[in-house]
Amino acid sequence: MADVDGVEKPVESQRRNGVQSIDxxxxxLRCFDGRKPELGISELSRSTGLSTSTVHRLLAAMQENHLVRQTGTKRYGLGPLLLQLANSGAMPRSLREAAMPFMTDLRDEFDETIGWHELLASGQRIVAGQVESHQELRRTYTDIGVPIRLVYGGPGKAILCALPDGEWPRHLAGDIDSITARTTTDAAEIEKELRAARVRGYAQSRGQRTVGISAIAAPVFDHTQRVVGAIGASVPEARMAPEREDLLGARVREVAWQLSTTLGATADGVHASVPDIRLG
Structure with missing residues (x-):
């Protein structure tokens, strides 16, 4: 903002500088990870594009506030305040715990059962949690914790569509058994469904894994910029008209991305490996 003489007001200038310093x-802080627990000023300068003098000034202020600590001559690591906050109980300790408030909000908005589907190291998924609908006719997951192949159902396909293309073949290889009369068992057809899911930003399934149930799910990413699971709505087909399916799909996609950014995902980071997926 400028005054009548075109001179920027000091308060506005200070506010802008303060926000820039936080950014x-x-x-x-984002430069540190398990592979790079300690970094020098020059390394931080190259990673962020900031000048070494700016990095040095910021690190001094961050060290005073225990956000970083000096680990050796001109090298830094994450500070004790971050560990204190992580162990304070104020931060979720699991993906399920982080997802629960978002799932509850979706359930309250649509009064349909919302599930958290977590990707396992094995390449399968599990239903790791649910917030049930209040309606008498509703989906209740009874297979929580049971590994499920990603090719089955909307949540699995939401996760699979968010993996890089090069990882698809191992999930599509081998026989795909028919669980219901509507299960897609042809690998080429599943790939078409995955492409469509990427464009929409969410996957759909009508009775492909459970008879009479429609599922809509969107992928969730974390700070590694990789998919870690999916949030999904599981709805009796009697309540899933096409226009409601579109509305619910858009909201599930939005909420899944809100959770993803809470977990540290960024659009640039996700698009680096999956450039054509719709987010938020």
Whole structure:
């Protein structure tokens, strides 16, 4: 904002500089991970594009506030305040715990059962949690914790569509058994469904895994910028008209991305490996 003489007001300038400093401090914190627990000023400068003098100034302020610590000559690591916050109970300790408030909000908005589907290291998924609809006719998951192949159902396909193309063949290889009369068993047809799901930002399934149930699910990503699971709505087909399916799909996609950004995902990071997926 400028005054009548075209001179920027000091308060506005200070506010803008303060926000910029926070943005830069966060950019520095994002440089640290399990592979790079300690970094020097030059490395941080290259990673963030900030000058070494700016990095040095920011690190000094961050060290005073225990956001970073000096681990050796001109090298830094994450500070004790971050560990204190992580162990305070204020932060979720599992993906399911992080997802639960988002799932509850979706359930309250549509009064349909919302599930959290978590990707396993084995390449399968499990139903790791649910928030049930209040309606008498509703889906209740009874197979929580049971590994399920990604090719089955909307949540699995939401996760699979968010994996890089090069990882699809191993999931589509081998026989795909028919669980219901509507199960897609042809690998080429499943790939078409995955392409469509990427364009929409969510996957759909009508009775493919459970007779009489429609599922809509969207992928969730974390700070690694990779898919870690999916949030899905499981709805009796009697309540899933096409226009409601579109509305619910859009909201599930939005909420899944809100959870993803809470977990540290960024659009640029996700699109680096899956450039054509719709987010938010």
């Amino acid at each position: 830069r401090a966060v950019a520095l």
